[in-house]
Amino acid sequence: MMSNADPKELAKFSELAHKWWDPESEFRPLHQINPMRLGWIEQQAGPLAGRQVVDVGCGGGILSEAMARQGAQVLGVDLADRSLKVAQLHAMEAGISQVQYRLVAAEALAAEQPARHDIVTCMEMLEHVPDPAAIVQACSDLVKPGGWVFFSTLNRNAKAFLFAIVGAEYLLKLLPAGTHEYAKFIKPSELLTWSRAARLEPVGTRGLEYNPLTRRYWLSDDLSVNYMIACRKPAAPAA
Numbered sequence: 486m487m488s489n490a491d492p493k494e495l496a497k498f499s500e501l502a503h504k505w506w507d508p509e510s511e512f513r514p515l516h517q518i519n520p521m522r523l524g525w526i527e528q529q530a531g532p533l534a535g536r537q538v539v540d541v542g543c544g545g546g547i548l549s550e551a552m553a554r555q556g557a558q559v560l561g562v563d564l565a566d567r568s569l570k571v572a573q574l575h576a577m578e579a580g581i582s583q584v585q586y587r588l589v590a591a592e593a594l595a596a597e598q599p600a601r602h603d604i605v606t607c608m609e610m611l612e613h614v615p616d617p618a619a620i621v622q623a624c625s626d627l628v629k630p631g632g633w634v635f636f637s638t639l640n641r642n643a644k645a646f647l648f649a650i651v652g653a654e655y656l657l658k659l660l661p662a663g664t665h666e667y668a669k670f671i672k673p674s675e676l677l678t679w680s681r682a683a684r685l686e687p688v689g690t691r692g693l694e695y696n697p698l699t700r701r702y703w704l705s706d707d708l709s710v711n712y713m714i715a716c717r718k719p720a721a722p723a724a
Protein backbone atom coordinates (compact mmCIF):
# COMPACT_ATOMS: atom_id res chain seq x y z
CA MET A 486 0.00 0.00 0.00
CA MET A 487 1.80 3.13 -1.17
CA SER A 488 -0.98 5.68 -0.78
CA ASN A 489 0.12 7.20 2.52
CA ALA A 490 3.60 8.06 1.26
CA ASP A 491 5.02 11.04 -0.58
CA PRO A 492 7.30 9.78 -3.39
CA LYS A 493 9.32 13.02 -3.21
CA GLU A 494 10.03 12.41 0.47
CA LEU A 495 11.13 8.83 -0.15
CA ALA A 496 13.35 9.94 -3.05
CA LYS A 497 14.98 12.53 -0.79
CA PHE A 498 15.99 9.90 1.75
CA SER A 499 17.01 7.38 -0.91
CA GLU A 500 19.33 9.94 -2.43
CA LEU A 501 21.14 10.38 0.87
CA ALA A 502 21.06 6.68 1.77
CA HIS A 503 24.81 6.13 1.48
CA LYS A 504 25.34 8.72 4.21
CA TRP A 505 23.13 7.20 6.94
CA TRP A 506 26.04 5.96 9.03
CA ASP A 507 28.33 8.95 8.52
CA PRO A 508 28.02 10.81 11.84
CA GLU A 509 29.24 14.04 10.24
CA SER A 510 26.71 13.94 7.38
CA GLU A 511 23.18 15.31 7.06
CA PHE A 512 22.26 12.59 9.53
CA ARG A 513 24.49 14.04 12.26
CA PRO A 514 21.48 15.34 14.24
CA LEU A 515 19.96 11.83 14.34
CA HIS A 516 23.26 10.33 15.51
CA GLN A 517 23.54 12.99 18.17
CA ILE A 518 20.03 12.57 19.57
CA ASN A 519 20.06 8.78 19.35
CA PRO A 520 21.53 7.96 22.79
CA MET A 521 19.13 10.46 24.37
CA ARG A 522 15.99 9.11 22.76
CA LEU A 523 17.12 5.52 23.44
CA GLY A 524 17.63 6.42 27.09
CA TRP A 525 14.22 8.04 27.32
CA ILE A 526 12.51 5.05 25.70
CA GLU A 527 14.09 2.70 28.24
CA GLN A 528 13.33 5.07 31.08
CA GLN A 529 9.64 5.05 30.11
CA ALA A 530 9.10 1.48 28.90
CA GLY A 531 11.77 -0.33 30.92
CA PRO A 532 14.76 -2.33 29.61
CA LEU A 533 14.49 -3.28 25.95
CA ALA A 534 16.14 -6.68 26.37
CA GLY A 535 13.81 -9.42 25.17
CA ARG A 536 11.13 -7.02 23.91
CA GLN A 537 9.61 -7.23 20.42
CA VAL A 538 9.94 -3.81 18.77
CA VAL A 539 8.82 -2.30 15.45
CA ASP A 540 10.64 0.85 14.28
CA VAL A 541 8.39 2.61 11.73
CA GLY A 542 10.26 4.79 9.21
CA CYS A 543 13.56 3.29 10.38
CA GLY A 544 15.70 4.77 7.60
CA GLY A 545 19.29 3.52 7.81
CA GLY A 546 18.59 1.89 11.16
CA ILE A 547 20.25 4.31 13.58
CA LEU A 548 17.63 3.71 16.29
CA SER A 549 16.67 0.15 15.22
CA GLU A 550 20.23 -1.06 15.59
CA ALA A 551 20.74 0.71 18.91
CA MET A 552 17.60 -0.95 20.30
CA ALA A 553 18.81 -4.35 19.05
CA ARG A 554 22.12 -3.73 20.82
CA GLN A 555 20.12 -3.34 24.02
CA GLY A 556 18.75 -6.84 23.44
CA ALA A 557 15.41 -6.08 21.74
CA GLN A 558 14.19 -8.10 18.78
CA VAL A 559 13.67 -5.30 16.26
CA LEU A 560 11.82 -5.09 12.96
CA GLY A 561 12.66 -1.88 11.11
CA VAL A 562 10.27 -0.83 8.32
CA ASP A 563 10.50 1.94 5.78
CA LEU A 564 9.43 2.56 2.17
CA ALA A 565 12.82 3.77 0.92
CA ASP A 566 14.51 0.69 -0.46
CA ARG A 567 18.05 2.08 -0.54
CA SER A 568 17.92 3.10 3.10
CA LEU A 569 16.80 -0.40 4.07
CA LYS A 570 19.69 -1.94 2.13
CA VAL A 571 22.14 0.34 3.97
CA ALA A 572 20.52 -0.59 7.28
CA GLN A 573 20.74 -4.30 6.51
CA LEU A 574 24.37 -4.11 5.46
CA HIS A 575 25.34 -2.10 8.52
CA ALA A 576 23.71 -4.60 10.89
CA MET A 577 25.44 -7.45 9.10
CA GLU A 578 28.83 -5.78 9.31
CA ALA A 579 28.25 -5.00 12.97
CA GLY A 580 27.30 -8.65 13.57
CA ILE A 581 23.87 -7.76 14.95
CA SER A 582 21.35 -10.47 14.18
CA GLN A 583 18.52 -9.21 16.42
CA VAL A 584 17.37 -6.68 13.83
CA GLN A 585 15.51 -7.28 10.59
CA TYR A 586 14.40 -4.82 7.94
CA ARG A 587 11.40 -4.88 5.61
CA LEU A 588 9.99 -2.66 2.93
CA VAL A 589 6.37 -2.49 4.04
CA ALA A 590 3.92 0.31 4.84
CA ALA A 591 3.03 0.70 8.52
CA GLU A 592 -0.65 0.22 7.70
CA ALA A 593 0.03 -3.04 5.80
CA LEU A 594 2.24 -4.37 8.61
CA ALA A 595 -0.47 -3.52 11.14
CA ALA A 596 -3.01 -5.52 9.12
CA GLU A 597 -0.57 -8.45 8.98
CA GLN A 598 0.68 -8.35 12.59
CA PRO A 599 -2.02 -6.72 14.76
CA ALA A 600 -1.31 -6.39 18.50
CA ARG A 601 1.91 -8.37 18.09
CA HIS A 602 4.59 -6.01 19.41
CA ASP A 603 5.67 -4.80 22.85
CA ILE A 604 6.97 -1.44 21.66
CA VAL A 605 6.52 0.64 18.50
CA THR A 606 8.82 3.57 17.74
CA CYS A 607 8.09 6.12 15.01
CA MET A 608 10.70 8.85 15.19
CA GLU A 609 11.15 11.91 12.98
CA MET A 610 8.85 10.34 10.41
CA LEU A 611 5.30 11.71 10.85
CA GLU A 612 6.30 15.11 9.41
CA HIS A 613 7.22 13.39 6.13
CA VAL A 614 3.91 11.63 5.35
CA PRO A 615 0.63 12.87 3.79
CA ASP A 616 -1.62 11.38 6.50
CA PRO A 617 0.24 11.18 9.84
CA ALA A 618 -2.91 10.28 11.79
CA ALA A 619 -3.18 7.05 9.79
CA ILE A 620 0.41 6.17 10.77
CA VAL A 621 -0.45 6.86 14.43
CA GLN A 622 -3.42 4.49 14.06
CA ALA A 623 -1.21 1.82 12.45
CA CYS A 624 1.32 2.12 15.31
CA SER A 625 -1.51 1.66 17.78
CA ASP A 626 -2.76 -1.40 15.89
CA LEU A 627 0.73 -2.96 15.91
CA VAL A 628 1.20 -2.79 19.67
CA LYS A 629 -0.07 -5.30 22.24
CA PRO A 630 -2.47 -4.21 24.99
CA GLY A 631 -0.25 -2.75 27.70
CA GLY A 632 2.49 -1.99 25.15
CA TRP A 633 4.24 1.27 24.36
CA VAL A 634 4.29 3.60 21.35
CA PHE A 635 6.84 6.41 20.96
CA PHE A 636 6.62 9.27 18.48
CA SER A 637 8.94 12.16 17.82
CA THR A 638 8.46 15.05 15.41
CA LEU A 639 8.79 18.82 14.97
CA ASN A 640 6.42 21.35 16.49
CA ARG A 641 4.73 23.96 14.26
CA ASN A 642 5.37 27.53 15.44
CA ALA A 643 7.69 30.45 14.69
CA LYS A 644 10.55 29.10 16.80
CA ALA A 645 10.42 25.66 15.14
CA PHE A 646 10.40 27.35 11.74
CA LEU A 647 13.44 29.37 12.73
CA PHE A 648 15.41 26.47 14.25
CA ALA A 649 14.40 23.54 12.03
CA ILE A 650 14.23 25.27 8.67
CA VAL A 651 16.00 28.66 8.65
CA GLY A 652 18.73 27.61 11.12
CA ALA A 653 19.31 23.95 10.29
CA GLU A 654 18.80 24.07 6.54
CA TYR A 655 19.88 27.55 5.49
CA LEU A 656 22.23 29.04 8.11
CA LEU A 657 24.05 26.07 9.62
CA LYS A 658 23.39 23.78 6.66
CA LEU A 659 23.04 20.78 8.98
CA LEU A 660 20.36 19.46 6.62
CA PRO A 661 19.84 19.91 2.89
CA ALA A 662 17.49 22.78 2.00
CA GLY A 663 14.00 21.35 1.50
CA THR A 664 14.42 18.53 4.07
CA HIS A 665 11.44 19.82 6.01
CA GLU A 666 8.17 21.39 4.97
CA TYR A 667 6.82 23.76 7.62
CA ALA A 668 3.16 23.00 6.91
CA LYS A 669 3.77 19.34 7.79
CA PHE A 670 5.12 20.08 11.25
CA ILE A 671 2.86 18.82 14.03
CA LYS A 672 1.75 20.53 17.21
CA PRO A 673 1.87 18.39 20.36
CA SER A 674 -1.88 18.99 20.78
CA GLU A 675 -2.49 17.48 17.32
CA LEU A 676 -0.31 14.45 18.01
CA LEU A 677 -2.01 13.91 21.37
CA THR A 678 -5.44 14.12 19.71
CA TRP A 679 -4.49 11.60 17.01
CA SER A 680 -3.01 9.29 19.66
CA ARG A 681 -6.15 9.35 21.77
CA ALA A 682 -8.31 8.83 18.67
CA ALA A 683 -6.20 5.72 17.98
CA ARG A 684 -6.89 4.43 21.52
CA LEU A 685 -3.45 5.28 22.84
CA GLU A 686 -2.98 6.91 26.22
CA PRO A 687 -0.28 9.61 26.17
CA VAL A 688 1.79 9.19 29.34
CA GLY A 689 4.83 11.40 28.84
CA THR A 690 6.47 14.07 26.71
CA ARG A 691 10.05 15.26 26.34
CA GLY A 692 11.63 18.06 24.38
CA LEU A 693 14.94 17.97 22.55
CA GLU A 694 16.73 21.29 22.62
CA TYR A 695 19.65 22.36 20.44
CA ASN A 696 22.29 25.00 20.94
CA PRO A 697 23.61 26.05 17.51
CA LEU A 698 26.76 27.55 19.05
CA THR A 699 27.90 24.45 20.93
CA ARG A 700 26.19 22.13 18.40
CA ARG A 701 24.80 20.07 21.30
CA TYR A 702 21.38 18.59 22.02
CA TRP A 703 19.86 17.88 25.40
CA LEU A 704 16.55 16.60 26.75
CA SER A 705 14.28 19.15 28.40
CA ASP A 706 10.66 20.02 29.15
CA ASP A 707 10.60 22.47 26.24
CA LEU A 708 8.47 20.99 23.45
CA SER A 709 8.68 24.08 21.24
CA VAL A 710 10.87 22.59 18.49
CA ASN A 711 11.72 18.88 18.51
CA TYR A 712 9.74 16.68 20.91
CA MET A 713 8.84 13.09 21.73
CA ILE A 714 5.71 11.57 23.20
CA ALA A 715 5.29 8.23 24.95
CA CYS A 716 1.92 6.46 24.80
CA ARG A 717 0.53 3.26 26.26
CA LYS A 718 -2.06 1.01 24.77
CA PRO A 719 -4.54 0.28 27.55
CA ALA A 720 -4.33 -3.29 28.82
CA ALA A 721 -7.17 -5.56 27.66
CA PRO A 722 -10.02 -5.69 30.19
CA ALA A 723 -9.92 -8.83 32.36
CA ALA A 724 -12.03 -11.61 30.85
Ligand SMILES: C[S@@+](CC[C@H](N)C(=O)[O-])C[C@H]1O[C@@H](n2cnc3c(N)ncnc32)[C@H](O)[C@@H]1O
Pocket residue numbers: 489490491494495498499515541542543544545547548562563564565568590591607608609610613614
Ligand atom coordinates in the same frame (compact mmCIF):
# COMPACT_ATOMS: atom_id res chain seq x y z
C1 LIG B 1 14.19 11.79 9.20
S1 LIG B 1 14.16 10.11 8.74
C2 LIG B 1 14.08 9.34 10.33
C3 LIG B 1 14.71 7.98 10.39
C4 LIG B 1 14.65 7.26 11.73
N1 LIG B 1 13.28 7.08 12.17
C5 LIG B 1 15.43 7.99 12.78
O1 LIG B 1 14.82 8.79 13.51
O2 LIG B 1 16.64 7.79 12.89
C6 LIG B 1 12.52 9.84 8.08
C7 LIG B 1 12.31 8.44 7.54
O3 LIG B 1 10.93 8.26 7.24
C8 LIG B 1 10.85 7.47 6.07
N2 LIG B 1 9.52 7.61 5.47
C9 LIG B 1 8.98 8.68 4.84
N3 LIG B 1 7.72 8.41 4.45
C10 LIG B 1 7.47 7.12 4.85
C11 LIG B 1 6.35 6.27 4.76
N4 LIG B 1 5.22 6.68 4.19
N5 LIG B 1 6.43 5.03 5.28
C12 LIG B 1 7.57 4.62 5.89
N6 LIG B 1 8.67 5.38 6.02
C13 LIG B 1 8.62 6.62 5.51
C14 LIG B 1 11.97 7.98 5.21
O4 LIG B 1 12.30 7.07 4.16
C15 LIG B 1 13.07 8.14 6.25
O5 LIG B 1 13.81 6.97 6.40
